[in-house]
Amino acid sequence: MTDSILNIELLEKSFGGNKAVDEASFAIERGKITGLIGPNGAGKTTCFNCIAGNIVPDNGSITFNGDDITELPPHKIFKLGISRTFQIPQELTMLTVQENLMLASKNQLGERFYNNWFLGKRIGEQESNLQSRAIEVLSTVGLADKALDLAGTLSGGQRKLLELGRALMEEPELVLLDEPNAGVNPKLANQLVAKIKELNKTLKITFLIIGHDIDVVSNLSDRLVFMSAGKVLLEGSPDEVLNSSIVQDAYLGSQYRE
Amino acid sequence: MDFLIIENSYLLLTATGVMNWFVGFLTTFAIFAIMALALNIQWGFTGIFNFGVVSFFMVGAYTSALFTIGPPGEYENYIMGFELPILFGWFAAMITSGIVALLIGLPTLRLQRDFLAIATIGIAAILRAVALSTEGFVNRARGMNGIPRILGDVVSGPDYKWVLLAITLTTLVIVYLLVEKITASPWGRVLRSIRENEETTKSVGKDTVNYRMQAFVLGAMIMGLGGAIWAHRMTSIDPEAFNDLFGTFLIWTMVMVGGNGSNKGAVMGAFLCCTFWFGFPLIQESLPDILGNKVFQLREISIGVLIILFLLYKPNGVIPEKPKISRHL
Ligand SMILES: Nc1ncnc2c1ncn2[C@@H]1O[C@H](COP(=O)(O)OP(=O)(O)OP(=O)(O)O)[C@@H](O)[C@H]1O
Ligand SMILES: [Mg+2]
Numbered sequence: 357m358t359d360s361i362l363n364i365e366l367l368e369k370s371f372g373g374n375k376a377v378d379e380a381s382f383a384i385e386r387g388k389i390t391g392l393i394g395p396n397g398a399g400k401t402t403c404f405n406c407i408a409g410n411i412v413p414d415n416g417s418i419t420f421n422g423d424d425i426t427e428l429p430p431h432k433i434f435k436l437g438i439s440r441t442f443q444i445p446q447e448l449t450m451l452t453v454q455e456n457l458m459l460a461s462k463n464q465l466g467e468r469f470y471n472n473w474f475l476g477k478r479i480g481e482q483e484s485n486l487q488s489r490a491i492e493v494l495s496t497v498g499l500a501d502k503a504l505d506l507a508g509t510l511s512g513g514q515r516k517l518l519e520l521g522r523a524l525m526e527e528p529e530l531v532l533l534d535e536p537n538a539g540v541n542p543k544l545a546n547q548l549v550a551k552i553k554e555l556n557k558t559l560k561i562t563f564l565i566i567g568h569d570i571d572v573v574s575n576l577s578d579r580l581v582f583m584s585a586g587k588v589l590l591e592g593s594p595d596e597v598l599n600s601s602i603v604q605d606a607y608l609g610s611q612y613r614e
Numbered sequence: 615m616d617f618l619i620i621e622n623s624y625l626l627l628t629a630t631g632v633m634n635w636f637v638g639f640l641t642t643f644a645i646f647a648i649m650a651l652a653l654n655i656q657w658g659f660t661g662i663f664n665f666g667v668v669s670f671f672m673v674g675a676y677t678s679a680l681f682t683i684g685p686p687g688e689y690e691n692y693i694m695g696f697e698l699p700i701l702f703g704w705f706a707a708m709i710t711s712g713i714v715a716l717l718i719g720l721p722t723l724r725l726q727r728d729f730l731a732i733a734t735i736g737i738a739a740i741l742r743a744v745a746l747s748t749e750g751f752v753n754r755a756r757g758m759n760g761i762p763r764i765l766g767d768v769v770s771g772p773d774y775k776w777v778l779l780a781i782t783l784t785t786l787v788i789v790y791l792l793v794e795k796i797t798a799s800p801w802g803r804v805l806r807s808i809r810e811n812e813e814t815t816k817s818v819g820k821d822t823v824n825y826r827m828q829a830f831v832l833g834a835m836i837m838g839l840g841g842a843i844w845a846h847r848m849t850s851i852d853p854e855a856f857n858d859l860f861g862t863f864l865i866w867t868m869v870m871v872g873g874n875g876s877n878k879g880a881v882m883g884a885f886l887c888c889t890f891w892f893g894f895p896l897i898q899e900s901l902p903d904i905l906g907n908k909v910f911q912l913r914e915i916s917i918g919v920l921i922i923l924f925l926l927y928k929p930n931g932v933i934p935e936k937p938k939i940s941r942h943l
Contacts (some may be wrong), residue, residue, distance in 0.1 A: 429816065
């Protein structure tokens, strides 16, 4: 039996009459990198939003490490060890790049109102450790020299990188990446792929990655989940999934046919 | 009463008159600056729409008055009148304003932002109506009179105004330093990030509803303090005096002119707006009668125009928020 970290069962979410996610079920194996692929509007991002608690599904259940997290709010899900990026970057414009990352750390003494009056010194130490950590993460996503700039001054691609950095700040158990490579230059994109593989190997972080760049996603992923029109149509190894006629017809198009 | 002095230009004819005006002006400024710092925590840092600043101003003023004033006389009808020390009144004012904020916040802060805005506008009107119409509560329209002065039993006569000025300015400095300290902390960083993007802030593990409540209550407590000082400075207060223009709109103007999210800006905004607001009537003498008679209406129109100009040409205020805020780094 495989050990799954996240189980999604018969998940449903409609917007008006539009079934964005329609009885989707799949599982994510612990310690693996799973790719979530499918046409535009297939419901991939909506799945992410349900997992991370940003929207509450109409039906179905999501379990993380055996606990039901279906109805939990985002901040509790984050504290359990799931972090996410947004497809459309959601940076904190008037905060510095470094602060955008520092914010994403759990258990900060200084985030409690009353601690600030009594524990100034320890908070100071924690802050400088946090700053070093932020700089370290920023170097891996190639933003170290932007640390002190306001996030609102970053370019589109840099904002995607900031999203990724924020999700990696805490070394969570499960990371959900929504098109991490979109708009990122090829060289850096390759470095990020290597970094994700490394984090997966060394720290055993599980990844669920949405992507349209099939070469990247299949290279990166141990498994693929294919969604279309809100349904999960196929799960399996990259070879299995990409060579199936369903995926080729509905998603890849004829040039992928051998 | 020194507040009235600064609203009357003819008293400026003598040297003492000018000095009295100026001391009264600075005292008023200090109290408004405290209010602006409080609103800046709510709106400037956290993005909370509190359009009922005057509610907390009023609650603070009445609470401190009721705790420190003597028992009601023959023609008066109000509760309490405990004759407690004024510091106790201030403390009670902050606690009561905080509780009122908590009660408003509980049902509204978890909803969309606009709900709180509507609720706060409503509460201000309700509080005024309750104060005006409830017999045996706060003496209705007659108001509370004979509220004790701060250190009034120690100093009296023409020197008193200096004591009052020293006390209000000292309180302002203390409030400023405490607010500066807490907003430049990781706690303040969470508030700013809620203002920027609440969804992201949730997604990195912050219970944003809880933080918004903390900011709302803290701001309300400081507004309550401002109201308390106001009550002891005026020595009499009545519900009509706490109108939206004076107690909410003017303070919003201060924060916007000064710079959202900047504590220095809030103080500077308070100074500029007070100068405009209380200085404006002084031009009455030099205006032709037809305008001079309408100097207060003219002032309202002018400040409206000024705000629009500010929003257009200086949207970040005169002292904008600095990129580097943390006091730990
Ligand atoms: N907040 C929303 N309100 C209304 N409809 C929505 C909302 N979010 C998503 N949808 C709809 O749900 C469907 C699935 O959207 P989703 O964003 O999950 O697609 P996706 O698979 O991530 O697509 P893409 O690859 O283009 O990012 C779409 O038809 C979309 O219009
Ligand atoms: Mg998407």
